[in-house]
Amino acid sequence: MEIDNPAPAAEVVPAIKTTKEKSQPRKHNEQRFTVRKPEWQYLHLRMIFDPPHPPAYTSPSYPPDLITWKTHLSSALNQFLGLSGTAIPIDFLHLQGPEVYIRIPREDATRFTAAISGWGCEFEGRSVGFRVLGSTEFLMGIVGGDGRDVFV
Amino acid sequence: MVRVKQRYLLFTILYPSGPQATSTSATTAPSKVTQSMTFHSPSPPNLNRTSLASIIRSSISHNFGDWGIGQCGGFAVKYFSPATSTGILRITRDNYRTLWAALTYIRELFGQPAVIKVIRISGTIRKAELEAVKVAEEAIRRVKRETKGLKSTGNLKDKKDVAGMFSGGKVAAQTATVADEDEEDDMVVDIVDSENDDGDEE
Numbered sequence: 001m002e003i004d005n006p007a008p009a010a011e012v013v014p015a016i017k018t019t020k021e022k023s024q025p026r027k028h029n030e031q032r033f034t035v036r037k038p039e040w041q042y043l044h045l046r047m048i049f050d051p052p053h054p055p056a057y058t059s060p061s062y063p064p065d066l067i068t069w070k071t072h073l074s075s076a077l078n079q080f081l082g083l084s085g086t087a088i089p090i091d092f093l094h095l096q097g098p099e100v101y102i103r104i105p106r107e108d109a110t111r112f113t114a115a116i117s118g119w120g121c122e123f124e125g126r127s128v129g130f131r132v133l134g135s136t137e138f139l140m141g142i143v144g145g146d147g148r149d150v151f152v
Numbered sequence: 153m154v155r156v157k158q159r160y161l162l163f164t165i166l167y168p169s170g171p172q173a174t175s176t177s178a179t180t181a182p183s184k185v186t187q188s189m190t191f192h193s194p195s196p197p198n199l200n201r202t203s204l205a206s207i208i209r210s211s212i213s214h215n216f217g218d219w220g221i222g223q224c225g226g227f228a229v230k231y232f233s234p235a236t237s238t239g240i241l242r243i244t245r246d247n248y249r250t251l252w253a254a255l256t257y258i259r260e261l262f263g264q265p266a267v268i269k270v271i272r273i274s275g276t277i278r279k280a281e282l283e284a285v286k287v288a289e290e291a292i293r294r295v296k297r298e299t300k301g302l303k304s305t306g307n308l309k310d311k312k313d314v315a316g317m318f319s320g321g322k323v324a325a326q327t328a329t330v331a332d333e334d335e336e337d338d339m340v341v342d343i344v345d346s347e348n349d350d351g352d353e354e
Contacts, residue, residue: 082217111219 002077041109044142045116046099046135047072050127061124072128076119077112085115099133106137157245160230160280162272163255164287165237167193169265186298192291195234196262204239205229207261212254224251230277236288240280248273 054107061068069092077085088111091103104112116130134142167213208227212220224247243251249323255268271287274280 045242077219080217082213082215083219084216084220114219115217 007064010019030149038106038137040137041112042093042107042136042139042142043102043113043132043136044099045065045102046131046133048129048131050096050129063095066092066095066100068094069100072119072121072123072130073116074123076116076130079119080115085111088112093139099144103139109135154170158275159245159248160274160277161241161243161248161252161255161270162274162283162287163169163239163241163268163270164192164260164282165195165239165268166191166269167237186295186297188291188294192237196264197234199232199234199261201229201232204232207258208241208251209255211258212251215254215257220250224254225246226285231281236284236291238284238287241276242277242285245255245275246254252284273323276324 016026032098047069064072064096072092073090079089081088088104088108092100093103094101097107111133117132120127120129122128170185170189170193205227208229209221209225211269212224216223226242227241227243227313230242231242241251241255250271252270255270258266258268272280272283
């Protein structure tokens with residue numbers, strides 16, 4: 001993946017010039033960076049309930065708070081991956097109703113997604129599960145928009 | 153037809169705190185037992201291939217969950233000798249590191265502090281057996297070296313103790329240690345024979 005503007009992030013490394021690129025004439029002020037192996041994976045998750053809650057329903061336990069999220073995610077990870085799963089660090093970025101935006105190390109993303117998608121439990125008379133609404137290596141990928149306004 | 157590749161893990165169990173008081177036949181305090189003999193002491197009698205497998209399985213389950221059991225729950229304890237606390241595990245080649253990690257994470261066996269050390273990874277069980285013999289011989293040599301220093305208080309019956317350590321405690325264990333050359337050599341042959349006998353069962 002290539003971006004034309006130099007991004008401020010630390011994980012952006014300069015691309016290695018290949019012979020192919022050398023042969024092409026390049027403008028003096030043009031700089032290219034290739035982002036290799038980003039550090040994080042951003043996930044957009046929703047907690048799903050069965051039977052579902054009514055649209056405008058709220059209760060002390062309904063839109064689940066971050067502690068509830070953490071508890072359920074840990075339980076899912078512990079079941080599928082054991083202690084090594086609960087060791088995956090989860091950064092909660094934003095909580096919005098029954099949905100949450102989180103950030104995890106990119107290397108753990110596959111295991112993490114596998115663990116939470118296959119999990120379910122019974123909680124306050126409802127079945128609880130997770131749905132992965134989005135998964136991307138860049139935050140812009142899940143917050144929506146084309147990201148053009150960032151570079152204005 | 154594709155052949156399923158295996159790995160054989162030769163491991164030894166170390167007991168940092170030595171054998172439990174109940175498991176030793178000698179009720180008198182073994183005051184002259186050397187450090188390495190304490191470390192490589194025999195396993196408790198209730199530790200056999202079956203119970204060891206279930207301990208390892210629970211360690212895998214605890215550390216790596218359902219995924220871990222699915223990946224490397226198919227291991228087999230091919231050989232285990234409580235006398236030398238040495239054993240061989242078989243596991244598919246892709247998963248031996250997970251199993252190795254699970255072994256490393258085991259901290260106690262039957263309430264006794266223990267460390268499982270993987271000595272060698274091998275593609276054939278034969279190489280693992282040969283290494284086990286080599287390790288056992290080296291252990292005896294080391295004990296002999298260490299006991300040289302204690303020779304001044306030499307007791308003729310002491311030699312039995314080293315033999316007891318490495319022959320499943322059948323030889324009555326007395327206080328430590330100095331061993332006669334001839335008896336040591338016999339013992340090495342014993343160990344070599346028993347290793348091969350057990351290994352051939354495959």
